[in-house]
Amino acid sequence: MLIVAMSPSYTEGGAIASKIAGIILASLSAGGGELSFMGLTHYYGQFSLAAWSSGTGAAGLVGAGAYALATNTIGISVNATLYASACLPALMVVSFFVILPRDPLRATSLDSYISVERGEHPGVDEADEAGIESEREESEGLLGVSVHSDTPKSVQINVEAFWWDHMQRNMQQLGKLFFPFMLPLLLVFIAEYVINQGVAPTLLFPLYSSPFKDFRSFYPAYNAIYQAGVFVSRSSTPFFRVHWLYIPSLLQVLNLVLLSLHSMFNFIPNVYLVFLVIFWEGLLGGLVYVNTFAEISDRVPEEEREFSLGATTVSDSAGICIAGFLSMTMEVALCRFQMSRGREYCRMV
Template structure:
């Protein structure tokens, strides 16, 4: 990698009148604009070994095994642009068999050499994965940030619609993703993004708006499962870059809604329409940079039952993802939607919902960008400890919403901590899956576990919001909830 000063001089010298007339190198400008991301990812781009075992992670920087490009043609169903030479000959001999899938899931040590530059796009791939993470998740966050405008009394309904179609995509992904090329999936995702924004913004009735939310859910899930698997085929640095980009998506999504609806005082229709005209185009352009012109074909895996058994064996990591997402989304859709700080008025509830989720996204941004700080992913015990603490925060916020014990603006600090825990489990959980065996299958399974937690949390959120509305004497809950003497008792 070139020094930062040399990179800046090279870019500056090219920005002349002639360059502007002929077109400036987009890669150089993009790398310059995201220089701070490049510094955080640089450590993950160097040659290194990753060793995975049951509770054991080691790295050997002294050894080096080259990654050779595949000699197969794009028509070959097992074509892989990153043919990794395994150090363990026995593991290489059984790599594509169902037996190796189960052995890897049971904790059999596996060493994989990873080196930047093995693929012709790998050197710049982390920057594009960062941008794709931002764009892919920004559409979902914009819908969540607009939930109070779509259905003020049933925020969890919007959350359910925003995750239901995505859950179906991720549940079926391990069984059909290898039949459809990456670039075709991403094109369908971009078209769904356009339709989702237009329906949510211009729909005259609530069912049409919810249909737009559902299309965005489909797009976000299809893009996430596809790009996570594709990032694992490049190197671990791309997974960290993707996670950091999704963290920025939270800030951008809530900032987008605030800018258009609060600062500029535009309607929600204008907010969604501008997104429909800009974000999908950038999404398509960025996705072409990571799929390339050679049309990367997914790797064919085992049978239906072999894939299912392999996915179930990943529970030590996917279980933590499920718990942390259940806790934080029950907070967002049920508890925070019913809190009005410092007074339980409609305006204060809307403001608290916006600012609490915005600060939550700040915490997510910081923790999802922490991948390069850990040479090896933290253990599963660490993931479960963070997920358990998130469940404790859910209970504390629910009690506070009912008793108003801590009903001051300072409670927003706790929202940042919720984001730190959720983002940390996300990035390090997927890092563990990406360096294990068969990451193209393991990554969608991890995404499925997270979405399953979100769906269950949103169902619970409907009843949590209704119960807290009843306790605080607020009408308009989407689910009727009457507990005799509940309001007086609290």
């Protein structure tokens, strides 16, 4: 956020490169954070997943809403808004190291990976397991275990064989996760982020028929409304569950088709109906997200659950990435199509 805020204006050299560098750093941290924290919800019970999903929905809503309020309503500059927001990630440090109960994580050492597999990992007899257990109790290292140099060589070899076997099983688990969980999540994220990045910037109306003073205000408003829908649906699992994940995914694809056709042929009469469709888009995206991970928590065996939760987050990241490449072409194509029909609003943003 600081790199983007400190980047020069677009008329100066190096502006695009520095802004993209900031975006890349933000994406790396967001992806790594989601992968890590989603897996950690496994240790805090079912409600922690609902709390995590609701928190991510609230973050999107507050972030988009605060940005729209600061820049559109109050009139604060984009740079000043980013500077003021750059302190927010420090709250993650406080929430993890101060607020979050640590006992479930301290109690989870190598036992989560070895004890559950006792009797199944290759080439480890009872004597070796006793040696591993003794080393675990005497050591403080990664995951609470460290194999010292004086550990019997056979034990070191067997531990390595276990980790290799564990990795192979994880790859097999990915295949089991793909069709029931990863594919519908991938589809819904591709559809909704093509809408957000490629279609929404072209959903413009005459200013006199809208609540806005300039065309650049449409997009932040769409984003805030979308995030409101995401927040509502990501907070819904304690009250409402969706077990057929492909239904909302396919409905999201229909949203993409509807809004793309409107961008081309301008048949939705006013912006307020587009607001409703965007809110519905957020509801569908949030429903698939939270219910995908809820279904994994219900249907995947406990010893495979942490990996499954973390691995499935690849689908939403991949969906956003694919949508980004599609949107670069789609936004330009839709804008050119509108201009060919005499609607030049997209040039006035």
